[in-house]
Amino acid sequence: MTAQQAGERDATSAPGGDAAADPLLSVRNLQTHFFSREGVVKAVDGVSFDIKPGEILGIAGESGCGKSVTSQSILRILPRNGKIVGGEILFNNGDRTVDLATEEADGRVLRDIRGKEIAMIFQEPMTSFSPVHTIGDQIIETIRIHQDVSKEEARDQAVEMLRRVGMPNPVRNIEEYTFNLSGGMRQRAMVALSLSCRPKLLIADEPTTAVDVTIQAQMLELLRDIQADLGMAIIMITHDLGVIAELTDRVMIMYLGKEVEHGTVEDVFHRPQHPYTRGLLASIPKMEPGRVEIEPIEGVVPSPYAMPTGCKFHTRCPEYIAGVCEKRDPPLTAVGPGHEVSCYLYGGREELE
Amino acid sequence: MSGAGGVGQMEDRAIISVRNLVKYFPIETGFLRRQVGVVKAVDDVNFDLNEGETLALVGESGCGKTTTSHCIIQAQRPTAGHVLFRIGDSAPMDLTQMEKAELKAARRNIRMIYQDPYSSLNPRMTLLQIIGEPLVIHKMVESQEALRNKVAELLRLVRLDPSTMNRYPHAFSGGQRQRIAIARALSLSPKVVIADEAVSALDVSVQAQILNLLKELQNQLGLTYLFVAHNLAVVKYEADRVAVMYAGKIVEIGETEELYTNPRHPYTEALISAAPNPDPDTKNRARIVLAGEVADPGNLPPGCAFHPRCRYAEDRCRREIPQLVEVGGEEGPSHRAACHFASELELAGISGGAEEPERERA
Numbered sequence: 001m002t003a004q005q006a007g008e009r010d011a012t013s014a015p016g017g018d019a020a021a022d023p024l025l026s027v028r029n030l031q032t033h034f035f036s037r038e039g040v041v042k043a044v045d046g047v048s049f050d051i052k053p054g055e056i057l058g059i060a061g062e063s064g065c066g067k068s069v070t071s072q073s074i075l076r077i078l079p080r081n082g083k084i085v086g087g088e089i090l091f092n093n094g095d096r097t098v099d100l101a102t103e104e105a106d107g108r109v110l111r112d113i114r115g116k117e118i119a120m121i122f123q124e125p126m127t128s129f130s131p132v133h134t135i136g137d138q139i140i141e142t143i144r145i146h147q148d149v150s151k152e153e154a155r156d157q158a159v160e161m162l163r164r165v166g167m168p169n170p171v172r173n174i175e176e177y178t179f180n181l182s183g184g185m186r187q188r189a190m191v192a193l194s195l196s197c198r199p200k201l202l203i204a205d206e207p208t209t210a211v212d213v214t215i216q217a218q219m220l221e222l223l224r225d226i227q228a229d230l231g232m233a234i235i236m237i238t239h240d241l242g243v244i245a246e247l248t249d250r251v252m253i254m255y256l257g258k259e260v261e262h263g264t265v266e267d268v269f270h271r272p273q274h275p276y277t278r279g280l281l282a283s284i285p286k287m288e289p290g291r292v293e294i295e296p297i298e299g300v301v302p303s304p305y306a307m308p309t310g311c312k313f314h315t316r317c318p319e320y321i322a323g324v325c326e327k328r329d330p331p332l333t334a335v336g337p338g339h340e341v342s343c344y345l346y347g348g349r350e351e352l353e
Numbered sequence: 354m355s356g357a358g359g360v361g362q363m364e365d366r367a368i369i370s371v372r373n374l375v376k377y378f379p380i381e382t383g384f385l386r387r388q389v390g391v392v393k394a395v396d397d398v399n400f401d402l403n404e405g406e407t408l409a410l411v412g413e414s415g416c417g418k419t420t421t422s423h424c425i426i427q428a429q430r431p432t433a434g435h436v437l438f439r440i441g442d443s444a445p446m447d448l449t450q451m452e453k454a455e456l457k458a459a460r461r462n463i464r465m466i467y468q469d470p471y472s473s474l475n476p477r478m479t480l481l482q483i484i485g486e487p488l489v490i491h492k493m494v495e496s497q498e499a500l501r502n503k504v505a506e507l508l509r510l511v512r513l514d515p516s517t518m519n520r521y522p523h524a525f526s527g528g529q530r531q532r533i534a535i536a537r538a539l540s541l542s543p544k545v546v547i548a549d550e551a552v553s554a555l556d557v558s559v560q561a562q563i564l565n566l567l568k569e570l571q572n573q574l575g576l577t578y579l580f581v582a583h584n585l586a587v588v589k590y591e592a593d594r595v596a597v598m599y600a601g602k603i604v605e606i607g608e609t610e611e612l613y614t615n616p617r618h619p620y621t622e623a624l625i626s627a628a629p630n631p632d633p634d635t636k637n638r639a640r641i642v643l644a645g646e647v648a649d650p651g652n653l654p655p656g657c658a659f660h661p662r663c664r665y666a667e668d669r670c671r672r673e674i675p676q677l678v679e680v681g682g683e684e685g686p687s688h689r690a691a692c693h694f695a696s697e698l699e700l701a702g703i704s705g706g707a708e709e710p711e712r713e714r715a
Contacts, residue, residue: 062556063527184646212413213583214643217627221642239556242586242629246636265633283561285590287630289614289704294590296561300526 022092023050024200024233025074025118030087030101032066032073041304043069043082045257046329053200056227056234058248058265060241062280064301065254067237071203074235075114076105093117116146119194123206125186128193129178135162135189136174139196146197161192164229165222184215191222198230205237220247241284245269250338253277256302256312258329263339273341276313311344319345327352363437363445367401368545368577369425369463370445374398374434376420380651392651394420395431396601399677402545407571407578409592409609411585411624413647416598418581422547425579426463427456438463440544461491464538468550470530474522480508480533481518487540507536510573511566528559532566539570549581564591585628589613589703597621600648600658603677607688614702617680617690619663622700657693669693 032044044066051057059067072078074089089100093113103109122128129138139158143149149157155174162170165188178186187207194202204223208216224247227234236248244251245265252262253276261274272278279297286292299316302308308315314325324344332340333347363370375397380390395417402408410418424431427448438459439445448459467473474483484504485494494500505515511532522530531551538546548567552560564587570576582588588595589609596606597620605618616622626641641664648658657663660670670693680695681688692698 062558182646212647213585213624213627214413215646216629217640217642218644220629221640240629241557241631245631245633246629269631269633280558281631283558284631285561285564285584285586286632287586287589287613287625287628287703289610289702292590294561294564296565297558298562300528300559301556 021052023090024053024055024092026050026088026090026092027070027074028088028090030070030073030089031085032069032078032082033085034079034082036081039305042257042307043304044073046087047252047254047257047259048087049252049259049262051201051233051235053233054227054231055250056236056248058236058238058244058251059254060238060244060251061254062239062301064256064304066257067239067254068205070254071120071205071235071237074100074203075118075120076100076103076110077114077120078105091118112146115142115194115199116197117199118201118203119197119199120203120205121190121194121207123209125183125190126178128190129186131178134175134177135181135193136176139174139193142193142196158192158196161196162189164226165189165192165195166218167192183211184218187211187215187219188222191226195226195230195232199232201233201235203235203237206239208243209238209240216243223247241269241280253280256304256307258312259332259342260313261339261341262332263336267336267339271336271339273335273339273346274313274343275317275319275345279316279318311342321345324349324352363439364401364403366403367437368404368439369402369579370435370437371398371400371402371421371425372435372437374421374424374436375432376417376424376429377432390651393601393653394650395424396650398434398598398601398603400596400603400606402577402579403594404544404577405571405575406593407580407591409580409582409588409595410598411582411588411595412598413583415600415647415650417601417650418598419549421598422465422549422579422581426460426465426547427451428465457491461487461541462544464541464543464546466531466534466538466546466548466551469554470522470527470534471554473534474530474537476522479519479521480504480513480536483522483533484508484518484536484540487537491541493541503540504536507540510539510570511536526559527555528562531555531563535563535566535570539574542574543576545577545579547579547581550583551580552587553582553584560587567591585613585624586630597624600653601650602658602691604659604692605690606677607681607690608686611681611686611688614704615688616700616702617688617695617698618692619665619698619700620659621690622702623662625703626701657691665694665698667694 028048030044030047034041034043061067073084084101087101090097091100098109136158140154143154143157159170159174162173167173167188208219248265251265251268253260255276261277272281282295283297285294297316310326310328311330314320330342330344331348332342335341335346374395376395378392378394379388382389398421412418423429425436431449436448437445438448481504484507485500488494504518508515513532552563580592592609595609595612596603599620605621623641623643643662645662654661656671656673657675660666675691675693677689677691680690
């Protein structure tokens with residue numbers, strides 16, 4: 001199992017060597033906007049990415065960059081005033097490909113996919129659970145909605161899943177309510193619930209943000225093990241670049257609804273090209289011996305109601321080119337195999353003329 | 354013991370000395386609020402905060418780091434123990450023995466900054482009112498004009514535009530609000546600032562701005578910081594010395610670089626190992642993943658509170674509570690740890706991590 005997984009990792013991290021598999025999910029030019037009295041917020045403004053079976057993709061950025069809205073768009077669980085206004089979310093569901101962006105949010109197709117093919121875990125485990133039902137009942141219900149199995153079989157599967165996520169006493173835990181469990185155990189139960197139907201894709205939205213560092217380490221180890229075991233793809237959404245570096249194969253960095261850089265985690269962390277990525281990496285204190293200075297990114301994130309024109313980062317960019325960056329959105333430019341950047345430093349200026 | 358008993362206990366460089374600090378909360382139940390137990394939030398904590406330094410209190414939720422800071426400024430009255438405070442060459446004062454009026458004067462010199470600048474600033478007050486309020490309460494300004502001048506000066510100090518002083522907090526971003534909170538904390542020219550998770554709620558690019566601002570202000574104004582935090586990388590950057598807390602006790606205290614490269618308590622080792630590092634090369638490093646969760650301060654295990662999660666635990670750890678003792682050797686700065694086996698164990702610090710993948714590849 002581990003050898004197979006290692007093979008998959010190699011395939012995805014080797015430049016250009018990942019052409020074999022068709023993408024499991026292909027997001028094309030996704031635009032998700034929010035409509036409120038103050039105006040329109042372009043929370044996600046033309047984002048594209050692919051994820052292959054068994055791959056771990058990270059989506060990183062600071063608050064307001066659109067990383068969580070991207071994941072809510074995929075599962076069509078956006079808040080009421082949020083709407084997908086353009087783009088495609090193509091999900092390869094075995095025999096056919098469906099566009100999740102155009103399906104009814106509460107229609108048959110999405111209800112079949114949500115929880116079964118694509119599952120999600122959240123920052124706060126209580127978001128996933130009802131407090132008035134036992135953990136077991138909720139997992140069994142999820143299994144029986146999506147699979148034609150008896151109650152006893154579903155129960156066995158639930159116990160097995162709780163065991164896999166490292167619950168200390170699955171047969172007893174299945175009868176428990178979430179309030180009986182400690183924070184770390186709730187997180188494990190949430191992972192068990194999300195994986196109970198063996199999804200092809202797991203979306204993890206800041207699952208380690210609210211927990212202590214030793215519990216975070218347990219959670220990351222669990223995700224690594226369970227991914228090696230079950231082989232599903234994972235989209236890890238977080239603001240914590242440490243978590244990205246520890247877990248993911250590829251990473252997409254977002255800023256104000258736009259993709260700014262995208263590549264293997266090694267390329268993006270060791271050879272960051274976009275000034276925002278470089279700034280972000282330079283601003284994190286490091287766990288390294290000796291004195292390592294940090295350099296903040298100047299200025300503040302602009303208000304979503306008063307977005308800058310052109311490149312969204314130009315107001316804070318140390319390499320801002322007057323007369324260029326504020327004109328139009330920079331196009332994505334390849335700077336290496338599988339490594340793309342949207343910045344006029346690397347190309348696209350000729351189109352402005 | 355009265356305040357006078359503490360006079361001889363302060364070290365030369367100390368501005369605040371915490372001595373045998375204890376804070377217990379009763380666990381009550383039922384209609385009659387019968388006491389059925391006690392939460393030992395802070396249990397016999399001792400340390401000195403030296404003038405001009407940044408001392409970090411680190412640990413996971415429930416370890417007692419915030420309660421310790423609250424007991425220092427007497428926002429919560431400790432169950433037992435002393436907090437000695439001294440300005441310059443004057444005689445030390447014991448904050449735990451003070452009446453309200455005396456405390457008010459002492460608190461001018463010890464100010465706090467909180468984690469969430471969205472809830473710590475009153476949304477109905479302008480910056481002028483927020484930052485000026487302590488000055489008015491302590492009657493530090495004579496006129497409205499003097500107040501405006503002082504607030505303008507404070508805003509410039511934290512790199513905000515003084516012309517914004519009539520605006521309300523909602524007009525500012527998280528990082529700017531934290532600057533406002535810092536300006537308010539500094540309005541009375543305090544000697545000590547307690548920053549309780551002051552950068553935890555901020556995005557990393559803004560967090561870096563605030564960390565650097567705090568350092569600049571420290572150099573400029575000669576401030577002493579008690580920096581309460583859970584993020585070890587942030588603490589590494591900001592602090593001169595670090596005290597690691599677990600279940601209400603300090604388990605290790607020493608100079609930052611020494612403590613990170615040469616930890617002497619297994620809990621410190623595990624914390625350092627668990628901290629995610631933004632470097633994919635260390636992805637495959639051997640991590641110490643602690644089993645279980647933080648000890649419940651309402652129901653502590655016997656002996657060393659860390660023993661159920663400690664991979665080095667032996668029989669003695671289950672019976673005997675280890676004392677915080679010097680482990681740094683005769684010369685050099687003090688380094689203390691509370692572990693029976695501190696001198697025998699070979700624990701890994703931050704230097705080890707990066708080299709391992711190289712060896713694996715070879």
